[in-house]
Amino acid sequence: MSVTAAKGFTAAGIVAGIKENGNPDLALVVNTGPRRAAAGVFTSNRVKAAPVLWSEQVLKSGRLSAVILNSGGANACTGPKGFQDTHATAEKVADVLGVGAGEVAVCSTGLIGVLLPMDKLLPGVETAVGQLSEHGGEKAAIAIKTTDTVHKTSVVTKDGWTVGGMAKGAGMLAPGLATMLVVLTTDADLDSDALDKALRAATKVTFDRVDSDGCMSTNDTVLLLASGASEVTPEYAEFAEAVRAVCDDLGQQLIRDAEGASKDIKVEVINAATEDDAVEVGRSIARNNLLKCAIHGEDPNWGRVLSAIGTTSAAFEPDRLNVAINGVWVCKNGGVGEDRDKVDMRYREVHIVADLAAGSETATIWTNDLTADYVHENSAYSS
Template sequence: MSVTAPHGFTAAGGTAGLKPSGRPDLAVVHNVGPRASAAAVYTSNRFPAAPVQVSREHTADGELRAVVLNSGGANACTGEAGLSAARTMAATVAEAIGLLEQQVAVCSTGLIGVELPLELVVPGIVEVTAALHPEGGQAAAEAIMTTDTMPKQSVVGGNGWVVGGMAKGAGMLAPGLATMLVVITTDAELEPAELDSHLRAATRVTFDRADSDGCMSTNDTVIAMANGASGIRPDPQTFGDALTAVCADLARQLIADAEGASHEIAITVAGAATEDQAVAGARTIARSNLFKCAVFGGDPNWGRVLSAIGTTDIAFEPSRVDVTFNDITVCRGGGIGEDRNLVDLSGRQVELLVELNAGDARATVLTNDLTYDYVKENAEYST
């Protein structure tokens, strides 16, 4: 039940009519309280969508009572009309539930550069808020899907409290957030600053390391709300672990359902001088189209792995680098290793390990292969 798994949250999903398919396109998550602690992380894209701009204002004070989300339109690059539309969405939710406009965050996803039809969205919000329910998490998770083939939800329990989350996003997944909308809820009791610090720590090692296609959206948003309904102040370490587990689970689901992908690739760079360098190396490989095509073709092409990290300035000696595909070290010391024909890439999971032998740090970035279906989905998306 994802976002409604913790006490004191209701949710609902419905259909405002924004998608040609007629599928659900509108969701609301309501924090019934008692507390309203909130934290959020937004896209760093310099063309932030209108809902991102409005939500940033509304979460600035660390308090939030509700989030309204729509698929079927990103409301990005839509100027003053777009900002006004996003504010109207928040105000409509606020009026329907009895909140202030600034207590409501707004998230949108879909095509950039198209104005939202408020004549559909406003009545849709009225209808969806009327359906808010403690078991509405599933319907909300379904209503935010775009090219997702399945809803993404996760729940992790603590000592008397729970963390729940839902996410959407199947393309344009890149760091500094994977392109996604994520709402995380918990009935643990935390101050806004605590929640903010936990959220940033969790996203840094999860969503920020999911890099499906290197493209960063204008709408990325991760919102966390903590209402203290459990009456329990969690142990910080335990809560951080639970929140990170939910984020990691959702990030994994995002990559597993990425547009057109036929392989989920976990790229680990080990033996790096620093964790940042390990991330930088893994991300560069994750963005190599040649590497991604090779995996699609079932080819453990370690030359393309070396070519990719060879463009970085992270610390390593070329003659000391090993590359391992699914436990077969096809490249040893920067040269030919075990027989590449021993590698089996027929399964969906690929584990690539690059051992730099330059230190003790490591990091893993998740990505996908580059497939005909990725091209197809992204060539036809708006036409």
């Protein structure tokens, strides 16, 4: 059901001809109201794609009527012409829907440094508007796929109101296609300040802690649109938890579909002095190529975990560190712990616990192993 699970939304996903392989490549999500509140978070990469610059701008009003998303081209590093193309796309959507262009967010995903085929994209907008449907969420989720092997959707329904969403990508930077895009919708009746607060709180502990390959996109965008169509205004805490749950579910789906990956690795840092310490340590472990290779080889190589921890500024004493892999404490007090042969690594999910013995804070980062398939897919991408 995706973005149309919540009342007050229609969506479409079509073939505009942007992708040469004829797959769906244009999605449209429309908020039919009565409310049109919205919030968004964007990549912190300082090299931002044209659609990110545009959407950040229009989101300042806290109001969106529609989101147009294309796969098949990131429209990043495309200069003034690229920005004009994004603007023209929003204008086209606005014209056909009868709203203002300033209420239309634009998202793009695909190769960096290539202009979009506007002669295909603009007619595609008309086609998409013609196919808008209250049941269009699934098709929209399919149309934003790039190298994703499956489309990703999630829905949480509470007492009279719903949060739903769709996502594409695989980690901070989808290997090869450079973008994670997420559109969330709700029929809860909330203003944009509440949406913004809930969305930032949710992304901070979900998408921000998915780190497939350490590479940050120029196009990452997460939008949350509220229609108010349920006529229910939930408690903020309950709403925030629903948004977090949908973000968490979609984040897990991104990790499970990361290109070339054979393992999903949950890096749980415990007993840190601060949450920031826990995140820094978790990210350092998650980005260690040697560890990621070792996990691929089903090798519980805890020395590489300690090497990664040692590069951080977190509070810890080396001789108090403990590491468990899949429940076996292979490192105790900074040295050899339980027998590493006890670690069973046959399954796709691998759980690493790093105990800093320095406090009581915790954080979990999700990543993948590093595989020859990742190298193959990303060495053969644009050429």
